[in-house]
Amino acid sequence: MQLPEGIRTFLSALEIEKGASDHTVTAYRTALEQFSAYITETWGAEPAIEDLTEADIRPFLGWLHDRNLAKRSLRMKLAAVKALFRFFVRSGDLTRNPAALVASPKIDRKLPSFLQEHETTALYASFDVSTPKGARNKALCELLYGSGLRISEALQLNLGDIDMSSRTVRVLGKRNKERIVPVTVAAVDAISAYEVLRASFSPASDESALFLGDRGGRLTPNSAWRIVNRVLGPVTEAQRKSPHILRHTFATHLLDNGADLTAVSEMLGHSSLSTTQVYTHVSVERLKEAYKNAHPKSR
Numbered sequence: 001m002q003l004p005e006g007i008r009t010f011l012s013a014l015e016i017e018k019g020a021s022d023h024t025v026t027a028y029r030t031a032l033e034q035f036s037a038y039i040t041e042t043w044g045a046e047p048a049i050e051d052l053t054e055a056d057i058r059p060f061l062g063w064l065h066d067r068n069l070a071k072r073s074l075r076m077k078l079a080a081v082k083a084l085f086r087f088f089v090r091s092g093d094l095t096r097n098p099a100a101l102v103a104s105p106k107i108d109r110k111l112p113s114f115l116q117e118h119e120t121t122a123l124y125a126s127f128d129v130s131t132p133k134g135a136r137n138k139a140l141c142e143l144l145y146g147s148g149l150r151i152s153e154a155l156q157l158n159l160g161d162i163d164m165s166s167r168t169v170r171v172l173g174k175r176n177k178e179r180i181v182p183v184t185v186a187a188v189d190a191i192s193a194y195e196v197l198r199a200s201f202s203p204a205s206d207e208s209a210l211f212l213g214d215r216g217g218r219l220t221p222n223s224a225w226r227i228v229n230r231v232l233g234p235v236t237e238a239q240r241k242s243p244h245i246l247r248h249t250f251a252t253h254l255l256d257n258g259a260d261l262t263a264v265s266e267m268l269g270h271s272s273l274s275t276t277q278v279y280t281h282v283s284v285e286r287l288k289e290a291y292k293n294a295h296p297k298s299r
Helices: 002-014 020-043 058-065 069-090 117-124 132-147 151-155 184-199 221-232 241-257 261-268 280-294
Strands: 168-170 180-182
Touching: 002 020, 002 069, 020 058, 020 069, 058 069, 058 117, 117 132, 132 151, 132 168, 132 184, 132 221, 132 241, 151 184, 151 221, 151 241, 221 241, 241 261
Parallel strands: none
Antiparallel strands: 168 180
C-alpha cells in the first residue's frame, strides 16, 4: 500500500471507527500530509508503507524543525506518524512499527493559569443578568468553572441535558467518552435564569442548543472564546484569558480545598492521573509562596 493511500485509510478509520474529534482528525491530517511531503521529497517518489524504516522517519523531526515549528507541534506530528504505523501493525499489514522507537522532543511543562478565589467572585459579580446576553454569559462561565467542562463539551449541551433536580450533567468528552459531573447550585441558578431569557435570541422552533449565539443558533467556540476573554480582562492579570482557564481554576480550587486527585481526574474526564497531577504542582507552588511570605525563617 502506497503511503498516501495508507494515510487516507487511517484518517477514515480515525474519524469513523474511533470517533475522534474534528480537531484531532484535522491536526492528524495536516501532520500526515507534511510527513508524506517529506517522504516524497526524500525518496523522490511515493514509497509503500512497508518499505519505510526508522531511519526514514527520524529526520522528519529535523525537517519540521527547519520550518520553525515549536517542540509541542513536533510532538503532536510525531504522535500522528506513530499512530499511523500502529494502526497498520494492528491491522496486520505491518509486522512492526518503525516509528515506535523515535523519541519525542522533551518540552518544559508550563503550570496552568487559574483564577484566585477573589477573582472568581469579581467575575460573577460583573455580569448584567437582566439582559439575555449577560444571563447567558454568566450561565456559561458558572458551568465551566463549577463543573470543569471543556468549552466544546459545554457548547454541545442541549436543553434538558442538565438534571436540575440531581444537579448533574452527562457530558460527552474526548473520543466520545461519557461521564457524569456535578453541577453547582450557582450554575443551576444561573442556567435557570438564562433559560427564562433564552427566547430573546429568537431561536428556530427546532433549535435544541442550550447556549445560543446572538443570531439564535448554537453558540460557536470562537464566540464563546471572545465572551470569556472579554469578561476576564477586568478581573484577572492571568496571562491566558480563555475558557480553559475556568477549567484549570475548577481543578486547582478543588485540590486546594482537599479534593481527592482521582475524583478530580474523573470529573475532568482525564484518561490518566498524570494529566491531572499538574494541578497538584500548582497547589504546591502556592503553598511554597505562602510559606515564603509568612514564615520568619523562610527569608
